[in-house]
Amino acid sequence: MSADRKDIFKSRFQEHYSRLCCIAYGYVSDQDDAEDIVQELFISVWNKRLDGMPEKEFAAYMTTSVRNSCVSFLRKRRDDTVSIDAYPASASCMPDEGPEEGKPLQDIMESAPDTLPARCREVFLLAKLHGLKYREIAEKLEVSEKTVENQMTKAVKLLRMYVAEHGALLVTVAVIILSIIINCE
Incomplete structure (x- = not known):
């Protein structure tokens, strides 16, 4: 060179x-x-x-x-981004129960991140639970910011699929809000 x-x-x-x-x-x-x-x-x-x-x-x-x-x-x-209109009203559930035979919505929400691949979950939790910026996560994990961005995109998509499978309206709303937050950063 x-x-x-x-x-x-x-x-x-x-x-x-x-x-x-x-x-x-x-x-x-x-x-x-x-x-x-x-x-x-x-x-x-x-x-x-x-x-x-x-x-x-x-x-x-x-x-x-x-x-x-x-x-x-x-x-x-x-x-x-996902529209709330994309989910039929029949897929919604009462606040106290999920669609899985009375499984509490709280359990569905808590188990959703556990369905993510390890690195994806780690990046997602650092960003959303610990409030770290992409740059800080990249430094902490010794990866590029682009990798962090890609992992967050992957996490949101996987969480949306999880929500669609479980049909929980409140979880859907939470994921929509998270995706808005992610897209605004």
Whole structure:
């Protein structure tokens, strides 16, 4: 790896990073998400060796790519949310009992995280029970923030499936609220 390539990449990063973060922020309305999108874009550019493009082409490519990445991010966020209308009223249960032959709703809620894979459960509990930020979880578990984000997405999807199988309306509402909280971070 040549020092020239590093210098060119560093120069372009410094020149375009702030502008691209502003563009991303205009789409996603969250500074951390905007920075993550732009950083991942620069990583992709480095890995694909696209940093050697002429300056004009590079600037146009980066502007278009950040817009596309934001649109993909927003689509993913939209797809991760669930509508309360998606669950029929017949699937709801009384507050004191669950659909599983009178199994208390509290038991269903407490057992839901236990159905998650170990790493997924660990990330989910650190985020939601202990209130840690993705960055803090990543440092604690010695993984990337993207891995934490992916594990949280996986946890929410698995919990939604668990809820759908058990049909508990109140658990559904709790998962919806958690997914809103997750998408707002």
